[in-house]
Amino acid sequence: MVNSRLSLPEVEALARRAHATQTDKAGQPYTVHLAAVAEGVAVRGGTDDQIAAAWLHDAVEDGALSAARLEEAPLSRAVKDMVFAMTKRTGESPESYAARILAVPGARLIKEADLAHNADPARLAVLDEPTRERLTAKYARMRELLGLGEG
Numbered sequence: 001m002v003n004s005r006l007s008l009p010e011v012e013a014l015a016r017r018a019h020a021t022q023t024d025k026a027g028q029p030y031t032v033h034l035a036a037v038a039e040g041v042a043v044r045g046g047t048d049d050q051i052a053a054a055w056l057h058d059a060v061e062d063g064a065l066s067a068a069r070l071e072e073a074p075l076s077r078a079v080k081d082m083v084f085a086m087t088k089r090t091g092e093s094p095e096s097y098a099a100r101i102l103a104v105p106g107a108r109l110i111k112e113a114d115l116a117h118n119a120d121p122a123r124l125a126v127l128d129e130p131t132r133e134r135l136t137a138k139y140a141r142m143r144e145l146l147g148l149g150e151g
Contacts, residue, residue, distance in 0.1 A: 005074050008048055008055075012038070014073070015055040018064035026126040033117060034058070040113030050106045053082035057110055061087045082107045086114070094138075098145035112148055115139050 006014065015034050022030035038054040046054070052075065059065040060083060065073075070083060085104035088097055101107045117123065119139040124132045143149065 005076060006052070008051060011052040011055050011075070011079075015059060015064075018056075018059050019062070022062060022064065025131070026123060030058075030062070036117040037110065037113045040116055041110055044109055044113060046109050046113075047106065049076055049078045050082065050109055052076075052079045053086070053106070054110050054113060056083045057086040057114060059083065078106060081105075082110060086110060094141055094145060098142060101146060108146055108148075111142070111146060115143055115148070 012035075016031050019030045019034060024030050024033055034055055034057075037057060038051050041050050041054040056065070056070070056075075056079070060067050060070055067084070067087075070080060073080075081104050085101050085107040101111050119136065124135065127135070
């Protein structure tokens, strides 16, 4: 087989299928967030591997794909490593999570796009005040830990 890896449209289709029944905190289809993060990576000059990882960045964490299924998928090692770097672990500190992202080439750009979409004022506006304040502080702290400065 000449090209055994999934193309970007195939990765997008996989992500859309995997997250098809999920919604975000505001009740929107979760795939809207994935598309926004993938677009955010693209406009920031991300590589095809980074865009692919953006489509899949929450797949393991949200239970849409098992770690074993991701590992078996016809994706580059770099894509898998970035997705695993983006996968928060139960009880993990923000500092540990940020350190893992910084240690994996390409993952920081995906997290930057993820944070940008998560912190979008229009997206946060539909949440209740305590949730909005908690998430705003959480996203600002992660930006700080990743050396991204102000949003």
